[in-house]
């Protein structure tokens with residue numbers, strides 16, 4: 001079983017359990033359901049840096065990245081650095097995140113927030129909205145076309161942007177539809193965990209111009225971003241490179257200062 005299969009199998013059990021404990025009616029009562037969401041896609045289109053900075057404590061590819069920071073400080077740091085948005089990993093078992101992290105990031109910073117999660121059920125989209133997200137991630141490798149359509153349309157009906165992530169051309173071709181805002185190319189091979197910016201470069205011309213292009217994973221230098229920009233990428237999702245430092249916001253600021 002590959003890592004994504006394992007994560008998804010665990011996620012199905014987790015979502016079933018949560019649905020039995022916290023009904024949809026309770027999520028719908030969150031005051032955050034009334035909040036006006038902010039578009040990450042628009043923020044990226046109007047930016048010269050396009051940084052989406054991630055809160056990531058650990059991962060299957062790196063085990064521990066940083067367990068010493070608190071999400072409020074990270075969110076405030078990213079906001080003052082001028083990032084376009086923040087990605088908050090909410091998976092507990094593999095990434096050490098939680099929905100509380102999303103809630104605390106929401107309370108700490110006024111920037112678009114992406115719920116970074118393995119979404120397989122509409123319930124998780126409502127959870128995202130109720131905990132302050134502006135954007136959800138859908139991963140083409142774990143969903144079929146019908147599921148992508150249903151989940152993305154649910155997100156749009158709740159005022160959320162949708163970032164659809166692909167690893168190859170097959171995933172891209174099965175996924176293209178109008179209910180997506182951004183197409184993310186993940187540079188990490190989930191079988192070997194190797195990262196290669198060539199994945200983003202090779203897929204770029206296959207992505208229709210209607211979508212904001214985002215390059216994800218393994219971006220550790222300003223030069224890498226400058227290399228990807230001519231391929232039409234306007235968004236750059238960076239996790240480990242910022243989170244491995246003791247001040248991710250400061251590091252993000254240094255990056256951005258070299259891109260504006």
Ligand SMILES: O=C(O)c1ccccc1NCC(=O)[C@H](O)[C@H](O)COP(=O)(O)O
Pocket residue numbers: 003054056059060061062186188190216217218219237238239240241
């Ligand atoms: O990061 C992993 O090891 C990983 C393993 C399996 C599924 C997803 C994984 N990462 C999620 C992400 O998409 C990254 O956290 C994000 O793109 C940032 O990547 P990086 O800048 O390389 O930390």
